[in-house]
Amino acid sequence: MDTAIEVHGLVVDRGGRPVLHGLDFAVRRGSVTGLLGPNGSGKTTLMRCVVGVQKVRAGTVTVLGEPAGAPALRQRxxxxxxxxxxxxxxTVRENARYFAALYRLPRSAGDEAVRDVGLSDVAGQLVTALSGGERARASLACALLSRPELLVLDEPTVGQDPVVRQDLWRRFHALAESGTTLLVSSHVLDEAGRCDRLLLIRDGRLVADDTPDAVRRAAGASDLETAFLRIVQGEPRGPQTREAV
Amino acid sequence: MSVQVTLATAARILRQLRHDRRTVALILVVPTLLLTLLRFMFDAQPATFDRIALVMLGVFPFTMMFLLTSVAMLRERTSGTLERLLTTPIGKLDILLGYGLAFAVAAALQAAVASALAFWLLGLDTTGNPWLVGVIVVGNAVLGMALGLFVSAFARSEFQAVQFMPAVVLPQVLLCGLFVPREQMVGWLQAISDVLPMSYAVEALTEVGANAAATSLMWRDLAIIVAAAVIALMLGAATLRRRSP
Structure with missing residues (x-):
C-alpha cells in the first residue's frame, strides 16, 4: 500500500456555502506534496479534512488506509x-514536553524536537516573547516530536527568513526520504518547485495535480509563478495536464 | 482516557498559571481581603460575621474558579490549541479532568489561605469542624470550575465569557439564602433556588456552622454539589467536538 491520502468526491460546505466541490486525488507515501492556491481557495479546509477535524458533506478521505479522523490515526x-x-x-520547552506527554513519549523527545527546529537558544523563553517565525517553529516542533507517518503543514514557512526556510525544506525532504509523507500548503512559489508533486486548487476545484515540471510545461510557462498565475486566472492550458490527471 | 495524560494536562495548566504571577497573587489575596473587610463591617456583631463569612468562604472560590476556567478554556478554544489537542491521542476526559484537577489544586490553595485567615486571624467561629468547611469550599470551587468549562462553549470572546459571571453566578448568590432565608421566599423563587447548586453549598456550610458533628443533611448537600459538578463536566465534554463545520 503506497498511497498515504486518497480523496474521492470530497464536498465541503462552510458557513452555508460550498467550499470544496468534489475533489479527487491521491498522495503517494514518502512524498512531499505542495498544496497551492489563491487565498480562500479551500487549502486549509482540505487540510482539515485530511486531519479529520472538518465536517464533510460528501465523499471519502482515506488516510494511511483508515478513514480520516479515525482514533488510530491520531498517533500517526x-x-x-x-x-x-x-x-x-x-516556554518552548514546556510546550514541547507537554505534547510529548500526550503521545506518551519521554521529555527528551520534546527537547530533541526543539533542537531540531533550531530553537535551543530560546527553549526557556515564553512563547509570547518569541518572534512570529520562532513561534511557527515552536508549533512545528510539537508536531515533529511524535514522528508521524503523515505530516500536514499549513503554511509552515510563513515569516521565516530564507536561511531557516531552506533548512526547513531540507528537513522536510529528509523526513520524506525516511518514509514520512508531507502535505504542505504554501504561498511561496519557489518553494513549490521543491515539492515532488503539486496540487493546485482554485475556488474549491482541483485545477492541476502533477509534478512541478509538468505544471510548468502544461501552462507553457518557464517558471512556476507564471504557471500558477495562468492556471489560477483560468487561461487556456496545454493538453498535458489533462492527460496527467 | 489515560492517567498519565490527565496528569500531564493538569501540570501544564498549573505551569501556565505559575507563569502568571499576578493571577496567582489575586487568587490568594482577594478572598482574604474581602473577608477582612467583612470582619470590620460586622465588628460589633460577631454572630452576623460568622454567618456571612462562612457563606462567603463558599462563594468567593466558586466565583473565581468559574471566571478563571471559563476564560482559560475560551483561550484554549480560540487560540487553536484545543483543536490541535483533539488531533492528538488525548481523550476529551483527559482535557476536562486535567482542568478539573489543576483548578481544584488552585481552589484548595485558595480555600486553605482564606479559611486559615478567617478562622485564626479574623476569629470566625463554627460549631462544626473547620476541616469540613474546607472540604465543602473546595467541592464548591470545583463546581464553579466545571460550570465555567461548560459555559465557555457559549462565549465567542473573553468579553462574553466574563459576562457569564453575573449571569450564572449572581443569581445563585442572590437566591442561596444569604439575603433572604430560602423558606421565606415565594414559591417560584424557592423552586429556582432549589435547582441552583449554590443553595446546597450554603446549606452545607450553615450546617457545619450550627452543628458540632457532620449532619446527614450536610453530606447530602455535599453529594449534590459533587453530582452537579460531574454533570457540568459531562455537559462540558459534550461541547468538545473533534469535527467542526
Whole structure:
C-alpha cells in the first residue's frame, strides 16, 4: 500500500456555502506534496479534512488506509495549523514536553524536537516573547516530536527568513526520504518547485495535480509563478495536464 | 482516557498559571481581603460575621474558579490549541479532568489561605469542624470550575465569557439564602433556588456552622454539589467536538 491520502468526491460546505466541490486525488507515501492556491481557495479546509477535524458533506478521505479522523490515526498524523497553536504562556520547552506527554513519549523527545527546529537558544523563553517565525517553529516542533507517518503543514514557512526556510525544506525532504509523507500548503512559489508533486486548487476545484515540471510545461510557462498565475486566472492550458490527471 | 495524560494536562495548566504571577497573587489575596473587610463591617456583631463569612468562604472560590476556567478554556478554544489537542491521542476526559484537577489544586490553595485567615486571624467561629468547611469550599470551587468549562462553549470572546459571571453566578448568590432565608421566599423563587447548586453549598456550610458533628443533611448537600459538578463536566465534554463545520 503506497498511497498515504486518497480523496474521492470530497464536498465541503462552510458557513452555508460550498467550499470544496468534489475533489479527487491521491498522495503517494514518502512524498512531499505542495498544496497551492489563491487565498480562500479551500487549502486549509482540505487540510482539515485530511486531519479529520472538518465536517464533510460528501465523499471519502482515506488516510494511511483508515478513514480520516479515525482514533488510530491520531498517533500517526501530525498537523500544524497556519496560526501557531502552542501555549503562549508556556516556554518552548514546556510546550514541547507537554505534547510529548500526550503521545506518551519521554521529555527528551520534546527537547530533541526543539533542537531540531533550531530553537535551543530560546527553549526557556515564553512563547509570547518569541518572534512570529520562532513561534511557527515552536508549533512545528510539537508536531515533529511524535514522528508521524503523515505530516500536514499549513503554511509552515510563513515569516521565516530564507536561511531557516531552506533548512526547513531540507528537513522536510529528509523526513520524506525516511518514509514520512508531507502535505504542505504554501504561498511561496519557489518553494513549490521543491515539492515532488503539486496540487493546485482554485475556488474549491482541483485545477492541476502533477509534478512541478509538468505544471510548468502544461501552462507553457518557464517558471512556476507564471504557471500558477495562468492556471489560477483560468487561461487556456496545454493538453498535458489533462492527460496527467 | 489515560492517567498519565490527565496528569500531564493538569501540570501544564498549573505551569501556565505559575507563569502568571499576578493571577496567582489575586487568587490568594482577594478572598482574604474581602473577608477582612467583612470582619470590620460586622465588628460589633460577631454572630452576623460568622454567618456571612462562612457563606462567603463558599462563594468567593466558586466565583473565581468559574471566571478563571471559563476564560482559560475560551483561550484554549480560540487560540487553536484545543483543536490541535483533539488531533492528538488525548481523550476529551483527559482535557476536562486535567482542568478539573489543576483548578481544584488552585481552589484548595485558595480555600486553605482564606479559611486559615478567617478562622485564626479574623476569629470566625463554627460549631462544626473547620476541616469540613474546607472540604465543602473546595467541592464548591470545583463546581464553579466545571460550570465555567461548560459555559465557555457559549462565549465567542473573553468579553462574553466574563459576562457569564453575573449571569450564572449572581443569581445563585442572590437566591442561596444569604439575603433572604430560602423558606421565606415565594414559591417560584424557592423552586429556582432549589435547582441552583449554590443553595446546597450554603446549606452545607450553615450546617457545619450550627452543628458540632457532620449532619446527614450536610453530606447530602455535599453529594449534590459533587453530582452537579460531574454533570457540568459531562455537559462540558459534550461541547468538545473533534469535527467542526
Amino acid at each position: 498524523v501530525g498537523y500544524v495549523t497556519q496560526a501557531p497553536s502552542v501555549y503562549a504562556d508556556l
